[in-house]
Amino acid sequence: MRNPWTLKMEQFTAFSDMEKRRLNDLVSGTREHCAAGQDIIPDGAHSDHCHVVLTGLACRYKSLPDGKRQIMAFLIPGDLCDAEIFILKMMDHGVAAISDTTTALVSASDMKSLLRETSSLGEALWWGTMTDLGVLRERIIDVGRRNAHVRIAHLIYEMLVRYRMVELAPGDSFKFPITQVDLADATGMTPVHANRTLQKLRADGLIAFSQGVMTVLDTAALKAAARFNGDYLHLDRVHDPASVGRRAGDLV
């Protein structure tokens, strides 16, 4: 009954049982599977279904005329791939699977009516979009004003916080099937330099990485190295006394 979409949005607000059931029903319909490396939604496409990532890792990307590629965002379970689909004529970027993924299809009309609801659900959806904006802005700061070391540390730390939201980072370990080429495309650097930077983070004892699993060994040190401030993720419930136990917010 607990799905990553609900878990993520619960970081924003507490839902009633009925609301949770509602959300759960929405992602319990048609599923789609996509193999690593394939497009979940190609650039320029249109469809009348939204995709919610349930398992695996995906990314938003855009290929440039000169062959370069920029990854604008990583999408983990609970993330919505294409909130724009029911308004815009076509996607202005592609969404690709990095590892094998399963996505839930939600019809545009369901999503539309959800958005217009006066309940917490409509607000939660809006919250999701607003935090997406925040994450994008943070990525601009990354590539614009942070050096390679801080930049990669920041990306990894953000992934940790986000994976924790959906309870997929036990022991501060999480799946990280991202190749160094992908990482370079996301951080706006070359694979070679991404490699050297990762090595330094490992040598400093901040992270460990093997078999596609990233482990953050020293959260405090990594957070400091990344100059991380998580306000932009708007995990509002962190400050909610009713929220108990160890949550993603502990890291922010």
Added chain:
Amino acid sequence: MRNPWTLKMEQFTAFSDMEKRRLNDLVSGTREHCAAGQDIIPDGAHSDHCHVVLTGLACRYKSLPDGKRQIMAFLIPGDLCDAEIFILKMMDHGVAAISDTTTALVSASDMKSLLRETSSLGEALWWGTMTDLGVLRERIIDVGRRNAHVRIAHLIYEMLVRYRMVELAPGDSFKFPITQVDLADATGMTPVHANRTLQKLRADGLIAFSQGVMTVLDTAALKAAARFNGDYLHLDRVHDPASVGRRAGDLV
């Protein structure tokens, strides 16, 4: 009766007279003036009013702990400063006036009900947010994968298209009160390098700049230099046969 907010959203869809009147009423209430250099909305602030830029130029920015600053977006007349205000507890970045600005205050409750309307208005607002996302993604590509020359050309060309939307770029000239320091903060480079890059664009006869007014001398050449593709702005009405006359879409 024609205000920049309506003009901008008309790039997405045609409104009925009643809808236009509705939009106009919303920005005809309280006005706020802000002097150049001052914060319109400080980082971390909260209010229960949204700000719509009516005149002047503003920017979204974030100051980093080490004193650096990153400008994430420029806001021209018709742009909404803080769509998040009625959901999120606080702003995760600041909005500052670059030149003197006037903004219209729209109450959060008015905005909220607008968003829930089944008319074109709710969709238009959603469209605005989605294009903001698109512009941010494009900025990530800018700083991540384009060199200084292309990057600045791209920024200027985008400003031209956006100014045209709100009919503020007669003869391909528009107000550009952005200092080279601002420009550097927006493009993720140093003022010195921004200066040299601008000089090259002028030497190549692509742009002219004096007295705070930018003139694009050769739109085709600038577009080519910027490798510009305007799909991300989603000026859907460009393809609408009912749309007549020279509009921003001509450039996209």
Added chain:
DNA sequence: CGGCAGGTTGAGCGGATTCAAATACAGTGG
């Protein structure tokens, strides 16, 4: 065993930065 994708290492180059100083320019007050 060969092939291939991903990761690692080295050396040289170059775009952008840094620091510093000079120049232009607008506003202000004597």
Added chain:
DNA sequence: CCACTGTATTTGAATCCGCTCAACCTGCCG
């Protein structure tokens, strides 16, 4: 009207972070 002041732009020279190119290694799989 000019001297004065502060801000913005311009120029030069040295330095460095990250890029390029190229080779090599490693593990995996057919």
